[in-house]
Amino acid sequence: MAADKGAAFVLPRSATGFFQPKDGPLPEVDQRMFRAALYAAARVAEGRVGQVEVQAYPRTFHTATVIMGTREHVVLCHTHHPWIAFAAELRDWYADEFLTPPPWAHAFADLGFEVLDRVRLTTPLADVDTSVLTRGEWRDIRLYGITTLGGVLFNSWD
Template identity: 45%
Template sequence: MFRLERGVTGFRSGKGPELPEVPVRTFRGGCYEAARAAGGAVEHIVESAYPRSYHSAVIVASNGRLTVLCNAMYPWIAFAGEGTGHLEPKAFVDPPAWSAAFADLGFAVMSRQVLESPLAAVDTIALAKAEWLQIDSWQPATVGETVFNSWD
């Protein structure tokens, strides 16, 4: 069963421990390795900034453009359809073959099946109270909407 880790939403209790962080530099390196594996290029990279809980990039390859998302707290990678680097609800796609370049660098590549799963289908025990307050407020339908959000 997939487990959502404490802080994955980008929220924490005021007195809670600091959240882990995936530096944009680490994500950038993964994007360039993946683009090489795809025989393509990185079009652009956008660093996570409030209120987004993720970094994003667009990689252009011979078979089209894909948006790559990286949770800013955990090295979790997801793919969304052709886009401009901004997540659109329910736009997740299956990881391409070249996504193995991210896995080789220690990232966890999330399947579309996991991303589209309801929260009730995954382990949420580690989520903090502050995260549940946001989840109750924003009502995300899926794991993907929870992990890759722009809540404020």
């Protein structure tokens, strides 16, 4: 299910992947649940799971591909929140290179993930509730020239 386009997106703590030790550890999406949803989506798509790469520091997301014939779909899964996005190619970070979710993306929502669509991910930060971001997070956002919600969520800042 795509996010409601009419509601303002509220960034929760840990959306950027940064944390303060005093706040405790960041939440983590269960990798087994992501894999289960990925295989369910591939079945619905009548395709197969291709490459799966688990998040590695400093990236904030896992990547995977679903292969349908000669077409490959790139799936991104945020490490700390159950958000799914789609992109045209595998990269270490994204700004606005997101795709509209394919019809079979509902398989992720059926298993508890929130599928973020291109409109939501390319929302300017000015239209997002960023009140939880720290000065350090804003410094990196400016340093890397990030201007969209998707750029904040699917990053590889160090």
